[in-house]
Amino acid sequence: MIISQGAFTVLIWVSIIGSGALMFYIFGYFLYELKKKKIW
Amino acid sequence: MSIPWGNILVILALGAAFIASSWYISRKVSTADDYISGNGKLGVAFGTTSLLAFWVTGNTIMAAPEAAYGMGVIGAIAYSFLGGVAVVAFSPLGKRIHEVIPNGKTVGDFYKNRFDSKTYFFFLIMVFIYIFGLLMTQGIGGGLLLEQIFNIPYELAVILTFLIVIIYASMGGFSSVTGIAFFQVMLIFIVVIVVPPIVYFSTGVAPVYEGMLELAPEKLDLFLPAGILFMFAGAMMGIGEVFMDNTFWQRAYAVRKDKLMSIFGLAGIGWFFVPLATATLAFVAIGTGQAPDQINQVAPYIAEIYGGKFVSWVFLVGVWSALASTIAAILNSLVSLILNDVYKTINPKADDKKLLKTGKWLTVVIGILALLISLPKFLTMLQMLIFLGVINAAFVFPIIYGLFWKKLNANVAFAAAVLAVIGGYLAYFTVGDLQGVVTSGWISFLVCWIGSLVKPANYNWERLYQVGNSAEVKRK
Numbered sequence: 001m002i003i004s005q006g007a008f009t010v011l012i013w014v015s016i017i018g019s020g021a022l023m024f025y026i027f028g029y030f031l032y033e034l035k036k037k038k039i040w
Numbered sequence: 041m042s043i044p045w046g047n048i049l050v051i052l053a054l055g056a057a058f059i060a061s062s063w064y065i066s067r068k069v070s071t072a073d074d075y076i077s078g079n080g081k082l083g084v085a086f087g088t089t090s091l092l093a094f095w096v097t098g099n100t101i102m103a104a105p106e107a108a109y110g111m112g113v114i115g116a117i118a119y120s121f122l123g124g125v126a127v128v129a130f131s132p133l134g135k136r137i138h139e140v141i142p143n144g145k146t147v148g149d150f151y152k153n154r155f156d157s158k159t160y161f162f163f164l165i166m167v168f169i170y171i172f173g174l175l176m177t178q179g180i181g182g183g184l185l186l187e188q189i190f191n192i193p194y195e196l197a198v199i200l201t202f203l204i205v206i207i208y209a210s211m212g213g214f215s216s217v218t219g220i221a222f223f224q225v226m227l228i229f230i231v232v233i234v235v236p237p238i239v240y241f242s243t244g245v246a247p248v249y250e251g252m253l254e255l256a257p258e259k260l261d262l263f264l265p266a267g268i269l270f271m272f273a274g275a276m277m278g279i280g281e282v283f284m285d286n287t288f289w290q291r292a293y294a295v296r297k298d299k300l301m302s303i304f305g306l307a308g309i310g311w312f313f314v315p316l317a318t319a320t321l322a323f324v325a326i327g328t329g330q331a332p333d334q335i336n337q338v339a340p341y342i343a344e345i346y347g348g349k350f351v352s353w354v355f356l357v358g359v360w361s362a363l364a365s366t367i368a369a370i371l372n373s374l375v376s377l378i379l380n381d382v383y384k385t386i387n388p389k390a391d392d393k394k395l396l397k398t399g400k401w402l403t404v405v406i407g408i409l410a411l412l413i414s415l416p417k418f419l420t421m422l423q424m425l426i427f428l429g430v431i432n433a434a435f436v437f438p439i440i441y442g443l444f445w446k447k448l449n450a451n452v453a454f455a456a457a458v459l460a461v462i463g464g465y466l467a468y469f470t471v472g473d474l475q476g477v478v479t480s481g482w483i484s485f486l487v488c489w490i491g492s493l494v495k496p497a498n499y500n501w502e503r504l505y506q507v508g509n510s511a512e513v514k515r516k
Contacts, residue, residue: 015316023229030085
């Protein structure tokens with residue numbers, strides 16, 4: 001089954017945006033935990 | 041070979057930043073427990089990045105595009121699936137570890153108290169061989185990677201990488217390794233979210249797709265058999281590695297119990313997205329018909345064509361950060377195991393100060409030993425990983441059954457591991473390497489299951505629950 005061009009485009013951008021979203025989520029958690037002094 | 045001073049300066053600058061950060065973090069490390077684990081206090085940010093840092097190696101960043109280049113879209117998805125599934129699969133195990141052995145420090149604590157001494161010692165020997173082998177694969181793999189892709193001479197690459205890691209890992213142990221891992225993973229993320237968009241804004245997605253359709257349409261096939269096989273076989277190997285590896289046990293003990301599922305879940309998602317995003321660079325190579333001499337160079341090759349020298353350096357930052365973070369995590373994991381499971385047994389009266397000092401010396405000695413053994417580059421990384429995969433597979437089922445099933449008999453667990461290692465290596469040398477891994481896993485599963493049905497034990501979980509309790513009381 002050949003992947004469609006639409007799905008191919010979605011796969012590429014979801015992987016990049018997903019990585020970016022995860023980075024900001026973890027960084028946000030870092031700031032939150034730093035503020036709460038619960039980093040370790 | 042002329043020495044690429046620009047690339048070496050990038051590594052030296054990063055190394056200096058890691059060492060300075062480690063010095064800052066290590067000021068807070070005052071006990072041996074701080075040096076080998078986080079005592080269940082690690083939050084979501086450091087917990088997730090410490091898992092990602094170990095699991096996303098420099099070779100991973102390069103190997104995912106290689107899989108995509110060889111097997112197309114399904115190769116990229118399969119590679120991402122391999123690690124993501126293994127990390128997510130460990131989360132229920134991690135939760136169970138927190139429940140039954142809440143004050144443990146290493147995988148050895150579980151083995152020592154769940155089984156008898158012969159099973160424990162056999163496991164310790166095997167786990168030392170495995171972790172030391174893994175440390176060498178990172179040294180050899182990393183040296184080759186930096187030599188082939190960034191033109192840094194192999195010996196110089198290995199020496200630089202190990203020396204920087206030894207210095208910063210020895211300063212603050214687990215605290216330094218996990219603290220610096222956060223920044224290393226952020227650097228990896230920056231590479232992933234900056235480089236592929238630069239390339240795709242330049243080429244466009246549609247021309248890449250149309251190019252692939254014209255030049256290699258099979259690489260757009262989602263049911264390519266080689267890719268499907270790789271997806272499932274790879275996931276099994278990944279699970280074997282994760283379940284036995286002390287690095288994951290260390291982190292399961294170190295993170296907060298209430299955040300454990302989120303931490304392992306986030307790390308699994310990260311492991312899915314990061315290799316997938318870097319793998320998409322290989323689609324550009326296929327669709328535009330631009331192939332490097334070595335397939336594993338495909339990602340930096342495409343990055344440099346469309347982004348120039350600066351993007352190539354950005355890539356070096358990501359690859360080297362990934363490499364250093366993995367070597368540091370393995371080194372600290374091995375030191376923790378020796379300190380907790382060997383040194384404390386030999387010298388039970390050693391006080392905290394003595395343990396801390398010994399931990400620092402062990403990091404230096406083992407690091408230098410791994411450096412020296414990595415210099416001759418006698419094995420390729422994949423050969424070594426598959427060779428060690430036989431040992432990983434042998435211990436998967438004694439661990440799973442041992443954590444969840446009180447009927448698992450210690451003698452049966454011992455027999456399962458020994459027979460699986462012997463049977464696995466027999467198949468490895470006579471039939472084939474991957475067949476050796478599969479044989480080992482099946483023997484381990486069947487002996488544990490049937491043996492415990494025939495001779496069931498009635499294990500008392502309270503024994504595991506009490507592990508480390510006296511130390512806890514003393515500390516408080």
